[in-house]
Amino acid sequence: xxxxxxxxxxxxxxxxxxxxxxxxxxxxxxxxxxxxxxxxxxxxxxxxxxxxxxxxxxxxxxxxxxxxxxxxxxxxxxxxxxxxxxxxxxxxxxxxxxxxxxxxxxxxxxxxxxxxxxxxxxxxxxxxxxxxxxxxxxxxxxxxxxxxxxxxxxxxxxxxxxxxxxxxxxxxxxxxxxxxxxxxxxxxxxxxxxxxxxxxxxxxxxxxxxxxxxxxxxxxxxxxxxxxxxxxxxxxxxxxxxxxxxxxxxxxxxxxxxxxxxxxxxxxxxxxxxxxxxxxxxxxxxxxxxxxxxxxxxxxxxxxxxxxxxxxxxxxxxxxxxxxxxxxxxxxxxxxxxxxxxxxxxxxxxxxxxxxxxxxxxxxxxxxxxxxxxxxxxxxxxxxxxxxxxxxxxxxxxxxxxxxxxxxxxxxxxxxxxxxxxxxxxxxxxxxxxxxxxxxxxxxxxxxxxxxxxxxxxxxxxxxxxxxxxxxxxxxxxxxxxxxxxxxxxxxxxxxxxxxxxxxxxxxxxxxxxxxxxxxx
Numbered sequence: 153x154x155x156x157x158x159x160x161x162x163x164x165x166x167x168x169x170x171x172x173x174x175x176x177x178x179x180x181x182x183x184x185x186x187x188x189x190x191x192x193x194x195x196x197x198x199x200x201x202x203x204x205x206x207x208x209x210x211x212x213x214x215x216x217x218x219x220x221x222x223x224x225x226x227x228x229x230x231x232x233x234x235x236x237x238x239x240x241x242x243x244x245x246x247x248x249x250x251x252x253x254x255x256x257x258x259x260x261x262x263x264x265x266x267x268x269x270x271x272x273x274x275x276x277x278x279x280x281x282x283x284x285x286x287x288x289x290x291x292x293x294x295x296x297x298x299x300x301x302x303x304x305x306x307x308x309x310x311x312x313x314x315x316x317x318x319x320x321x322x323x324x325x326x327x328x329x330x331x332x333x334x335x336x337x338x339x340x341x342x343x344x345x346x347x348x349x350x351x352x353x354x355x356x357x358x359x360x361x362x363x364x365x366x367x368x369x370x371x372x373x374x375x376x377x378x379x380x381x382x383x384x385x386x387x388x389x390x391x392x393x394x395x396x397x398x399x400x401x402x403x404x405x406x407x408x409x410x411x412x413x414x415x416x417x418x419x420x421x422x423x424x425x426x427x428x429x430x431x432x433x434x435x436x437x438x439x440x441x442x443x444x445x446x447x448x449x450x451x452x453x454x455x456x457x458x459x460x461x462x463x464x465x466x467x468x469x470x471x472x473x474x475x476x477x478x479x480x481x482x483x484x485x486x487x488x489x490x491x492x493x494x495x496x497x498x499x500x501x502x503x504x505x506x507x508x509x510x511x512x513x514x515x516x517x518x519x520x521x522x523x524x525x526x527x528x529x530x531x532x533x534x535x536x537x538x539x540x541x542x543x544x545x546x547x548x549x550x551x552x553x554x555x556x557x558x559x560x561x562x563x564x565x566x567x568x569x570x571x572x573x574x575x576x577x578x579x580x581x582x583x584x585x586x587x588x589x590x591x592x593x594x595x596x597x598x599x600x601x602x603x604x605x606x607x608x609x610x611x612x613x614x615x616x617x618x619x620x621x622x623x624x625x626x627x628x629x630x631x632x633x634x635x636x637x638x639x640x641x642x643x644x645x646x647x648x649x650x651x652x653x654x655x656x657x658x659x660x661x662x663x664x665x666x667x668x669x670x671x672x673x
Contacts, residue, residue, distance in 0.1 A: 174238030191236070191293075195356060198232045199460050202352050203398070206468035210390075214372070214469075221370050222347035229350035233297065236356070240294040247274050247298060248349040251305045255339050261317045264310035268518055271302045272538060279541035296357060299539060303360040303514045304349050310518055311336055311363060336363065353464050357457045359488035359510040361470065369470045388481035390466040397463035400491070404455035417446040417601050423610035436615055443611070444594045450601050451494075458488040486510070498585040500560040503593055504553065511536075529554055545599035545608050552596040552620065559623035560592075566629050595619050 175194050183190040205228060213221055233241040251267050258266055275298050282293055315336050340348065340363075348366050420443065422428035430439070465471045471486035493506030505512065519531045537550040571581035595615070599608035612620070 174240045175236045176238070194236045195457075198236055199356060199457075199464065202228070202232065202356075202464045203394075203460070203467055206353060206464050209468035218370050219343060222343050225351040225353070225370075226343070226347040229347075229352035229355045232352050232355060233350070237294050237297075243278060243294050244297055244301065244350060244355075245346075247271065247301055248305055248346060250274070251309070252342070252345055255309060255312065260313055262313075263316075264306070264313040264518070264522075267309035268306045271306055272535075275299065275302050276538065276542070283542060295541070297355050300354060300358045300360055301349050302539065303358075303511065304363070306518055307360065307514055308336075308340075308345075308348070308363045310522075312339060353468055353470065354461055354486075357461050359458070359461065359465075359486050359508075360514055361465070361486065361510075362513075365470065365485070369468075388472065388475075390469070390471070390481075390483050393471075393481075393483035394463045394467045397459045397466065401456045401459035401463065404452045404459065408449055408452035408456065411445065411449045411452070415442065415445040415449055417443075417450065417598070420446070420598065420602060420611055421604075421607040423614060424606050439611075439614055440591065440594060443598050444590065447594055447597055447601060455489060455491055459491075462486055462488060496586065497589050497593075498582055499564055500553075500556045500589055500592055503589055504557065529557065543603040544605035545601070545603040548605075548608050548612075549596055549598075549600035552599075552623075555620065555623045556592050556596060559626035560589075562629055563626045592619060 173191055175191060177190060179193050179197060180190055183193045186193070188196075208224070209221065213224065216224075230241070230244075233244045237244075251271060254267055254270060255263060275295070278295050278298055282295055339345075344367070347370075348361075348363055351361070351366065354361050419430060420439075422430040425431060434442070462471065465486040466483045471483045473482040473485035475481055488508055488510050490506040490509065494503050497503035497506060515532045515536060519535045520528050523531065533550045533554040537546050540546045568581065571577040595612075596619075598611050602608050602611070
């Protein structure tokens with residue numbers, strides 16, 4: 153009886169889902185055949201089409217005028233938005249149009265703050281609408297592209313503010329460098345602006361492309377502004393990078409399909425039922441292991457989407473980041489995820505810094521480096537949570553993330569120097585921190601995926617909120633002794649993830665040099 157009831161409820165929710173989806177239903181037959189929802193099928197079709205169309209910008213459209221390249225980016229973006237979202241795609245035009253009017257009308261000295269507020273209010277209204285009227289099965293909706301557009305218009309607004317009001321930033325050396333590195337002297341034309349905000353390459357799932365990088369790509373500024381050097385006399389080909397990223401995207405999709413039915417995270421919702429098997433018989437250790445595998449399954453969806461989006465950027469010529477020491481071209485300027493950096497991180501900050509990297513750069517520019525030094529981390533996590541929406545799980549995750557970030561920094565400063573005396577001790581420390589980072593990340597991110605308050609609190613309750621209390625206890629540790637060397641201090645202040653991610657500081661000079669301390673998504 154219980155199975156029949158669940159089957160009926162699932163069928164009813166599926167019907168509601170189908171009715172609420174506004175995108176194209178041409179490929180419903182394909183959706184039924186492969187067993188994926190129509191919104192995900194449309195997403196895959198649009199991204200595969202974008203990957204193929206992106207090649208036009210490196211061959212037939214390479215020598216086309218900037219205006220025509222802008223037009224092609226905009227036209228394909230609008231068609232893609234309508235194909236995936238139907239009448240909801242109107243929001244893709246309304247939000248940037250509203251902000252463009254504000255850019256034209258507002259005094260320059262507070263343009264960024266007003267546009268950030270307006271964009272977040274608009275996005276918040278769409279988030280609330282989705283939570284009220286869409287079913288839980290509704291995977292892909294207009295909020296995803298609107299989140300990316302919000303990043304683009306706000307980053308552009310602050311860039312204009314910083315460049316057009318020079319007298320307000322002369323005292324800030326970082327911002328002064330930023331003005332020189334990413335100079336924008338005037339508000340873009342309507343074609344430039346709307347092509348930038350609706351460019352098809354990153355419309356669906358990012359990564360956010362900053363205005364200066366986009367303009368350099370459109371105008372063909374010597375491969376994203378990087379001068380050709382002695383290792384290469386011709387424009388480097390992204391073919392190898394595209395192949396690797398498409399292969400990684402396919403591998404992530406295969407892993408997701410293989411594990412999704414075995415480790416559905418929805419099983420953890422049964423923790424709210426004291427009579428369920430999960431509540432009665434699962435040990436805390438097995439629950440943590442199951443949660444780790446379930447969140448890995450969800451991460452595979454992100455890996456698939458982000459790697460494919462990055463391949464699209466590379467295939468059209470965006471993302472070139474110079475050459476390494478061996479003269480090999482690097483195509484990681486538009487990278488949103490460092491898969492191995494995240495999965496094998498040895499501290500919480502390094503893991504967070506490897507996730508959604510361009511969003512980290514956006515948060516640094518609009519929140520971390522704006523305002524006073526106090527509560528920087530709190531501002532960033534608060535804006536990040538609001539940007540994602542209003543599900544309670546987001547706020548539980550970002551509260552835990554902020555707490556763990558500060559606590560891990562304190563513990564690393566106090567504990568790490570004790571294990572640097574010998575190689576075996578350092579190996580033991582690295583292994584221990586890898587395991588604890590995986591535990592902390594799993595513990596913190598389960599509510600982000602469960603979304604709702606009751607199952608999230610039930611999950612934490614199964615562990616008696618132990619990691620929260622441990623993190624709070626870590627904050628009470630005494631400060632690091634002055635006897636430690638300066639080298640140790642420098643190691644603590646510079647997260648390992650920055651060693652391989654200089655694009656976080658170079659490609660995002662739109663927001664200044666940065667101090668390397670912010671790594672939040």
